[in-house]
Amino acid sequence: MATNCKDYTPADIEAHWQEYWEKHKTFKAVDFSDNPKFYILDMFPYPSGTGLHVGHPLGYIGTDIFARYKRMRNVNVLHPMGFDAFGLPAEQFAVEHGVHPRVTTEKNIENMVRQLKRLGLSYDWDRAVATTDVNYYRWTQWIFLQLYHSWFDPMENRARPIDDLVKMLGQEECFVTRTGEIVRSRDKTARDKQGGILTWASLSDREKNEALAHHRLAYLAEVPVNWCPALGTVLANEEVTNDGRSERGNFPVHQRPLKQWMLRITAYAQRLEKDLDLVDWPQPIKLMQHNWIGRSDGALVRFTIRHGEAAPPREAPSDTEVSVFTTRPDTLFGATYMVLAPENPLVETITTPEQRDAVAAYREQAAARTDLERQAETRIKTGVFTGAYAINPVNDEPIPVWVADYVLMGYGTGAIMAVPAHDERDFEFARQFSLPIRPVVMPDDCWLRTQAPKEHVTPEDTETLRRLYTDKPAAFPEAFTGRGTNLNSVNQDIDLNGLPTDEARHKITNWLESKGLGNAQTQYKLRDWLFSRQRYWGEPFPILHGPGGEIVPVDEQDLPVELPEMEDFRPHGSDDPDAPPQPPLGRAPDSWRFVELDGVRYERELNTMPQWAGSCWYYLRFCDPHNSERFAGKEAERYWMQGQNAEGPVPTGGVDLYVGGAEHAVLHLLYARFWHKVLYDLGHVSSPEPFRRLFNQGYIQAYYYEDERGIRVPADQVVDQDGKSAEQVQDAPDRRFFYEGRPVTQHYGKMGKSLKNAVAPDDVCEEYGADALRTYLMFLGPLEAMKTWNTQGIEGVSRFLKRIWREIVDREGNRGSKIRETAEQNPETLRLLNETIKKVGEDIEEMRFNTAISQMMIFVNHLQKCDSIARDTANALVRLLAPFAPHLAEELWARLGETPSVTSAPWPEYDPSRLEAETVKVVFQINGKYRGDAEVAKNADRETVLAAAREQPRVAAHLEGKTVRKVIYVPGKILNIVAS
């Protein structure tokens, strides 16, 4: 079974065993088994045209080691791989190369599969899927229909079929309000608030559909979106960088209203946030999702616009009401003005004729500015008075209503009550426009002292400071935004004075509620997910548009809606941000575009789904990738995704270990959780969360080089002043670098195509073998850390692997004479072996592969010094090595005379009694300083050790003439004598 190499020749050995694995389907995952299961998943890659670089497989190798280890532990492992092949990167590549994306995608996938197989990764390739397979995206479309046919029931806090809602409306268990909201009959406040309700029977079909659209989880809406003219498409919030450019390609993005498909992810905000508690994820990722969801608790407060003598807005209807959201209802008495976002439609209603022109000009100006421009303008606040006044409900005081772009339409109600004394932004604005600042929270003394204006008082005089703050808060450089004690907060009905912030908040909220002036409210930063793209290379929506604008979902039976073949699939990008979007599918043949049903001609939806759609559920497809009846068989899904795994029962369920980059923290990982929860609510999947344990691997970084124009040059062709390749001397001091004879400068960054510093795994495999590359990548440092690639360093692990070979195989290629059939004779070898088994196993469990490898190196270095090695010892070593360097391990396993394959050999067990030596070294310290050491019996008591210490002349000398005050003995480690 083994090859007949005499020396360690990775190329032959690796090819041989890869063929063996493929032929024997060694890594086939079987559904259902008496053994415990374990689902280990990698974030699948985009099949880009340039193929893999050594940074890509970092995580894949980690999971592979884990998977191989688990198999040896008799676990039924699911370890699949697939390709996320739709979307912008694949399409951009196709556009650049002038080939159809399907052709390039297939070619790229083929190349990546070859590269991955070359690394000896133990995937069950029979389960491989690409999101672009018709048999795959048919189910992506199916899931979209599930979303379309569902609504989120806030009472039950879960998604339900929309038919349930129709039924409830029909039976008058709930009603539609004039604003399109759905209320339960018993919910009296909501009914009053919404200005009356309508019965379902009284609505026309059109009205019914519109009402339902307000509740479907997938809906079409005209909303301000991120429009990227250069890419010819709109983008999700998550796809726009913080300087207002597209994450893909770094093109400018503009805000503009467009009619688009949206997914109601906001309905799940609360559960997406709360269920983070259920999963075992890195804290920073949880935090990022937490921040992105952005929960804040506060109150909704209703203000009325006054129509009295103060400043009556003439044409305003008498019942104009503005709700604002605030997290600090306790500062309501300090609200001295109100601000509406420029886009707020209420602005039109309330603006007085005198102010109309100024307001219109301001709104126009605000609309013309992109987010980028808004940011560039160093935060100087702008705004215009509307002429209207709102009545502060706590004191009936009229406060001016302004329009300003520091208030965003997309958050809360697009309106705020401004409390300049206790909010930085309001403070700045109030100063800018000389609006009153009224303090209602007394800061703590510490704040007063540090913020005190020097010229006014001595900071020690707290009384004066307090008086100053009460009289003239604007004298302080900043607003006080912390917690304190209320003041100036009293009316006939309620008194907050003297209350600490939290109590005041509580009290005022209750008061508002009892008066019908407001209510407690929770807001989220999360927005609904913009789901349409004006691109060709994506999943078509299973949606038809009727002649009267009605929306008709494609029947489940008629899926898939296949992407039509098209000659010209290019997006028609534009420099003009106002040009209408032109989805490429608009140029599809009429036979595709139009569908006739019952004599009516419908047009297909011309947008496609975004990149993230396919990756939202691929982990489910892997459970049962060839199922043509369902996205995955119920039983298979339950087996792999639910409850029990190799580590015991897990209520959360989900993928047992998911490894990938942190860059997907708020995109893929949030979207996938959302889809999963919908499917869970509808009873299609069995676990509340998709990914139970998540692990983020770090990046591979590398040096890159730029010439004097700042153009990057290929790093592998850079040399130093002595003509040595930069790769060889990258860390050496005093190097100057040249490319084609011209000087270049050295920089450092994430390995990749754009920095021209990619190192292909193929080249490294060629020279050192896949086993060396695998082991080296893991040896570089902790998997989660960022690491620098240095080709030189691979020598170390390469030598290590060769050393193992030489310990076991002789020059003729036979089992070495050093290997003995007898049991292990050397007690030190035995101890070290047990220690190594323990450490390697534990380290793999904790994904600490670097230290596992170090331990094996220590052990091999030891074996090299021994005269003989028991066959059992060699056998155990090979098994420990197998997850890391599987080809070499297979070969040695065969040469030791074992039956292939080592992949199914049992993982070695260690004997805890063998771990410790008979004696241990104890260090003697006097006053914490090293003064000697000695070997003592492992369980020697304190007195014995102290006596041993005193015997040492050096210890005795240091104790000379001193009184021993204290003796600290840490058994087996240290004895510290405190003396003076």
Added chain:
RNA sequence: GCCCGUGUAACCCAACUGGCAGAGGUAGUGGACUUAAAAUCCAUUCAGUGCGGGUUCGAAUCCCGCCACGGGUACCA
């Protein structure tokens, strides 16, 4: 600005839950083997843990205040 993470030898990385800072690897130096080189083997140099305080018998590890780098976020009321 705010939040998170990381700083140990020329370089990559270890150090159990506070117990001799050094396991492993790279590079360097010296030597063995060799006609020579490669490969291999043996030996060996190099830091007091980013900076400043504190707690402790004892701090890389815990606490406080800074600095540098990396990532996230940015008027979210």
